[in-house]
Amino acid sequence: MNVTFKVRRYDPSNNGKGEHQSYSIDVDGDTTVLDALTQIRDEQDGTLAFRGSCRSGFCGDCSMRVNGKAKWTCRMTVGKAEKDGEISLEPPRLVTVVKDLIYDQETFMFDKYKAVKPWIEPSGPVPEGEYLVPQESIRDIQRAMSCTLCGLCDEGCTVLVVDKTFLGPAALTKAYRVMADPRDGKMGRRLRDLSQKRGMWDCVHCFEATEHCPKGIDPTDLIFAMRDEAIKRGIGPPRVVRHHDSFAASVKSSGWLDEARLVIETEGFLNPVGLARLLPTALRAMARRKAPIPYLHSKRKGADKIKRIFKKWEATKK
Ligand code: SF4
Known part of the structure; x- marks a missing residue:
């Protein structure tokens, strides 16, 4: 099938001006959007910049907006994405673009990720040897474990659109992952931190994060669980x-x-x-x-x- 890709270009050396550029290719409908983009770069325009790493739905590196909706392009076929023979590709809405479809992940997500201290902090001495999560806790932690930090939930978040300083569902999902781990001993402090301004209480439970997550994680539900725990401990505002x-x-x-x-x-x-x-x-x-x-x-x-x-x-x- 012949498909025209309308790709948002951004060249920082061109006074930062962005514009759409069209590329037409013959491609099989089962080809992924990411592979089609690679074909365009290889055959038509070596200057086209985008990210893609695992190419099989693990890393989330190839996230971009396909026809206006944030997707992993390695998990979407051209046949499903095209509308009237066209596919539009743009970087996510809330990011600082570096070039074309590549954006700065540090400011988009990693700074917030660091803010939730995403590492285990035991409250006492750690036992010698392996220190495993007990089986009975694994199921709960697994609700957040498959997060790849792709940021699609942040992209869908209706609060971040109006307030970029909100912690956002991706970082809050990681906060849950650590907090639910019985090896961590700082739940009280973590809940107090998350109860600060721009923290978990700013979520308006629109469920867009849940809708957007390609890994089937339910960030909204995890935020509810942390809020419940905060209320139980009298920590909530x-x-x-x-x-x-x-x-x-x-x-x-x-x-x-x-x-x-x-x-x-x-x-x-x-x-x-x-x-x-x-x-x-x-x-x-x-x-x-x-x-x-x-x-x-x-x-x-x-x-x-x-x-x-x-x-x-x-x-x-x-
Ligand atoms: S919760 Fe889902 S959408 Fe959000 S960062 Fe993790 S994997 Fe991506």
Whole structure:
């Protein structure tokens, strides 16, 4: 089949100007996009710059946007990628491009990766000889172990688009990998670090990271797990802990959420300034029947069953 590749070019020596360049090739539909790109470089333009390493879905080095969506090009065939005989290729959105499709991974990801201290820090003396992860913990760690740090989850993240300083799902996945390891003894400190500004609490759980991960990792779920652990240890930001507690208390007592109570309790009774700030909006919303009157919240049918579920769950935590 004849396919035209529209490749985003960027030449730092050309005043940093980027432009699209088209290359047409005859190629089999089963050829990977990465192999087709290599063919273009070998046969038509030796100046075309891109990365590709393992070529078989292990390293993630060949990540780029194919028709606007971030992909591993070694795992995508031309037949699947082409639309009306065309394929567009661009570097990821959030990166600093070095040349054409090559970008600076240091600033994109590695700095954040280093920030989560991705190494085991035992709390006591390490036993002599092999120091293996016990079998019963392996399954949990495996949820994050196959991460190749390709960054596609960061590329899909809806928070990083508006705030590049957010730690991002790739680094948080690594943080989980280390924290869930029973040989590490710094969980408390790690959770406190991740609870700083731009840390795990900035995730808006849009699940785009999960959608984007080619290794089937669920970074959003790992972030949830770390947040749960932080709340259990009383480490989460006080406002978040209050929000969490109020949400659960409301559902436990009435079977559904009292949204007005949630707002008040999240802000905190000891925060009159915060509550006063919310008052005009709350009164306007209540006048227009857009917000319920707090604490005047009828019980839902079946609320007692929900309360029993809560009690059973609470008993498991003792
Ligand atoms: S979690 Fe998945 S998408 Fe994110 S860096 Fe790891 S392998 Fe890539």
